[in-house]
Structures are given as C-alpha cells and as structure tokens.
Amino acid sequence: MTTAVSYMLKSSTNQTLGALKGVLAKGAAHAGSIKCEETAMLAQRLYPDMFATPRQVQIACDTAARGAARLAEVDMPNFPDTEQTFQDLITRCQKAIDFVNFIDDASIDATASKTLQIPMGQVTMPMTGQVYLSSFILPNLHFHASMAYGLLRMQGVPVGKRDYLMPA
Numbered sequence: 001m002t003t004a005v006s007y008m009l010k011s012s013t014n015q016t017l018g019a020l021k022g023v024l025a026k027g028a029a030h031a032g033s034i035k036c037e038e039t040a041m042l043a044q045r046l047y048p049d050m051f052a053t054p055r056q057v058q059i060a061c062d063t064a065a066r067g068a069a070r071l072a073e074v075d076m077p078n079f080p081d082t083e084q085t086f087q088d089l090i091t092r093c094q095k096a097i098d099f100v101n102f103i104d105d106a107s108i109d110a111t112a113s114k115t116l117q118i119p120m121g122q123v124t125m126p127m128t129g130q131v132y133l134s135s136f137i138l139p140n141l142h143f144h145a146s147m148a149y150g151l152l153r154m155q156g157v158p159v160g161k162r163d164y165l166m167p168a
Contacts, residue, residue, distance in 0.1 A: 005071065005112045005133050006105035012138055013064040013100045016145045017093040018167025020060065023149050023159050024093070025168060027053075028086035030157040038085050044151055053151045055081075057089045060144035061096035067137035068100040070116060071129050072107035 031041045042053045051059070058081050069076045077099050083089045111129030118125045118132055127135070149164050 004105065004109050005129055006103075006108035009064070009068055009071065009108060009133055009137065010100055010105075012141060013068075013097055015165070015167055016141055017061065017064060017097050019164055020057065020145050020148060021090045021093045022166070022168025023152060023157070023163050024057070024086050024090050026159050026163065027152045027157045030152075030155075031086070034156070041152075041155055042084075042086070042089075044155060046147070046151065046154070051147070053148050054083050054089060056144045056148040056151065057092060058083065060141055060148065061092050063137055063140040063144065065096040065099045067132070067141075068103050068108065070118065071111050071132065071137075072103045073111065074103065074107065 027041065028038065031038050045052050058079070061079065065077045065079065077095075079092060079095060083092050108129070113128055113130065115126050115128055116132060118127055118136065146164065149159065153159055
C-alpha cells in the first residue's frame with residue numbers, strides 16, 4: 001500500500017511548520033525574558049554566508065506552499081518577505097499551513113506519477129510529483145525548519161527535540 005502524496009505533504013507541513021510556530025513562540029518569550037531586542041535575536045547566523053532565522057522560516061514556508069501549488073498545478077501563493085518579528089514569522093507559518101491544507105487532495109495526488117517540470121535556478125528538472133515531494137519539498141522543508149530551530153537554540157532559547165517534533 002502506498003501513502004498518498006497529499007497526505008505526506010499535508011501531514012509533514014502541519015507537523016513541521018506547526019512545531020516551528022511553537023519554537024518561534026518560545027523564541028519570543030525568551031527574548032522578552034532576557035530583555036533582548038527581537039531583531040537582534042532574529043539577525044543571528046551560524047556563519048556569515050548562511051541565512052538568519054527570518055529567511056530560514058520564509059524558505060521553509062515557501063517550500064511547502066509553492067511545492068503544494070506545483071503539485072496541484074495551481075497558482076503560486078504570494079507571500080512577501082516582510083517579516084521582522086517572531087509574531088510575523090508565526091503568522092507566515094500559519095499562512096503556509098492554511099494554503100497547503102486548502103488545496104484539494106485529488107489535485108495533488110493526480111501528479112504523483114505525472115512528470116512535472118520543476119524550475120531549479122537556471123534549469124528545469126523533470127520529475128514526478130512523488131519524486132518532487134520526497135527529494136525536494138520534504139528535505140528542504142526540514143532543512144530550513146531545523147536551521148531556524150538551531151539558530152534559536154544557539155541563543156539559549158529553551159527548546160528541545162520534542163519542540164521540533166510536536167506542533168504547537
């Protein structure tokens with residue numbers, strides 16, 4: 001028995017972005033408790049050429065939402081990258097969750113075996129919907145969510161593995 005592409009996409013999005021909302025809420029609480037400006041905490045990077053927390057969250061959200069749109073062959077959502085606070089980022093996560101869950105399962109599942117043309121920078125990669133989900137959407141969603149988690153943990157936000165795994 002195979003698991004539907006729509007189920008994998010929606011359950012992973014709900015879990016990962018739901019948990020990221022909780023991690024971000026704990027980040028906001030921690031910034032307040034140590035009297036640190038949110039912008040200073042959000043600006044931290046692991047290394048100068050890596051993205052800070054807001055961009056990590058934006059990419060995680062865009063990966064799920066734009067991936068869902070490509071799989072369902074519907075118009076891409078437009079989420080401007082304007083978030084500057086923890087609450088803005090939490091709202092961004094919820095918008096992405098809502099968009100993914102709004103898409104009809106049958107539309108997503110219809111492309112599981114269909115070859116899609118996925119833009120990757122200057123090239124377009126042909127891959128089935130199932131391969132696109134398993135080799136691009138999910139790894140990128142988890143990578144960027146875990147980077148956001150790591151950036152906040154590095155600054156003393158009291159989060160652990162359970163926070164990363166359990167939706168808020």
